[in-house]
Amino acid sequence: MKKKIIILGGGGHAKVVVDLIQRLDCFEVLGIVDIDKNKIGSSLLGINIIGSDEMLSEFSPKEVCLANGIGAVGSDSLHGKIFEKFSRMGYQFPVLCHPSAIVSSSVVMHEGVQIMAGSVVQAGVIVHKNAIINTRASVDHDCVIGSSVHIAPGVVLSGGVHIGANVHIGTGAVVIENIYIGESSLVGAGSVVICDVPSFVRVVGVPAKELI
Structure with a gap:
């Protein structure tokens, strides 16, 4: 059975991550979440942006894992902060x-x-x-x-x-x-x-x- 996964971020790096995951063919992608609520309803490579980060509370860390689709630019990037935030919540x-x-x-x-x-x-x-x-x-x-x-x-x-x-x-x-x-x-x-x-x-x- 494929592991369920949600991708964080709906920008350019997320598109590359979506493509990578699709090629691996060992995950069931439930969707993408993004802090920009204006992106909700759009899609990347056929994967829907289903909500903002807050909706992850609907999914237990035992049910889904996460992929960091936020690109890392500079020493104070959101890429690291978002990883630490959700790791502390128990997500893998x-x-x-x-x-x-x-x-x-x-x-x-x-x-x-x-x-x-x-x-x-x-x-x-x-x-x-x-x-x-x-x-x-x-x-x-x-x-x-x-x-x-x-x-x-x-x-x-x-x-x-x-x-x-x-x-x-x-x-x-x-x-x-x-x-x-x-x-x-x-x-x-x-x-x-x-x-x-x-x-x-x-x-x-x-x-x-x-x-x-």
């Missing part, structure tokens, strides 16, 4: 891994991790809860990805990179081997990171430098 978030992703059997993926189409995740990688490894990202051996991190499309992480919680690595960024990126920092799209990044900063450019 399954790991979602696209069939086209290449993921080593030694990779450790915690609750709510999403691995999107075409991504490559190599041996020894640890991905903590609620992290996104987005389309065609490459994560090499022994990287550690913190909770609620967003590795955006096309990012390349060389081996041994450690990323703290709530970090956003922008589209197409490159991080060389053994770099540490502190929590709640942001790496701009297309940047090349060649030295450690402190917590709570923004870095951009080639090579990446802190924005003052």
